[in-house]
Amino acid sequence: MKSKTNTFLGISFLSSFGDSLLVIALPIGIGVETGDIRIALIAWLVPSLAMFISSFFGKIVKQRKHTERKDYALLLLAISCIEIFFGGLVFVLTEKWSMIILIAGFVFLYAITKEGITRLIYNVSIYKFFCDDENYTKVSGRKAGLDIVAGILGVLMASYLISTGDWRFALIIDALTFLLLSLCLLYVGHDVKNKEAIIGEVENTKKVTSSVKIQIFWVALGMPLLHAVNASYAYFQSLIVERADIMTAAQSVLIMTLLRLPSLIGGFYFERIIKVMSLVRIVSFFPCAYLLASIIFIMYPSMYTMLTTMFLGGISIGLYNPACVNILNSIERHQAVEANIIILRAIGLFQGIACLISMYLYSGEILPTYEVVIVIGMFTILSIIPAKMVVAKFVSKDEQNIASKVEMA
Structure with a gap:
């Protein structure tokens, strides 16, 4: 089992490197080449629509619990093929709007699989294909640490490709890493002996505890909100910094x-x-800290405020993301999918609307300040809606379970 885990961590490291490379090189490369922040935002607006559409695949994903490892592997293989195809075309079609339309098409298909369907359950269950239940937390944490290293290397490579104008190579490199991860899932991973498959519908009677409901509330509140905040400035922060004459992108x-x-x-x-800082503290404190730091940066863009937001953004990868994964892993698979359907739908809406607003706000020569803060405040209030919807779903399930038990008695 240990060799399987190490193989997975090594290959997922390469995959994370490819992700980081693509996520930075594609939008920033387009933005630098065209000189327009709004065009860079297309790389984030299109995935928003894709994620929203992907949320409607939730019922299908929930039913396919017996084949989830193979399904995920085939999804990754599909992404790899899509990237290779579009990666070749983007070298040929260099005219501005042809390239933008091509990139938008690629990003949509990429997001449907990688950022959409994957978020429904596969980003939670992938660790189970390579480790035992008792090592889940340890492996998810180690992967988060490796993701940071991979992210650093990916950003360094992206910075180089952007500076040389060769950002298009990011698509080919990322495609190869997805191909490796797909093969790892198919030939190294093992199927999970899902308790739901053994016990069947009886698992539906399992009650979600109050403490877990609080944790899930913060996950459902924080994840859509953070995507909205990032779409308001962080996704293209390097371009803002360059326009503010703080430093180059x-x-x-x-x-x-x-x-x-x-x-x-x-x-x-x-x-x-x-063991020292509980999961609920991680998923509640860090989003609030990042939100405050973001508002300060938007109001007073400087070297110091930029450094603060970037540092807290790194914390999100190292602590916040694995905390969310472990919280969702603590509930049953079908419950996690139901929660993720709501969360993914909210992420798609929040990020999409924030991108559209940002495309308008950043269309002028002067960087917006108060306007962006007002937008972030609006999304902060709206984020309570998906959080309450997720908790309400579990409350209604518990009431149904109690009623069914009374009828059986």
């Missing part, structure tokens, strides 16, 4: 990589950290 990307190094400790020692 390439330099800010390099600094961001250095500020993620401290979060490396959080990932590798995640299992120990959650």
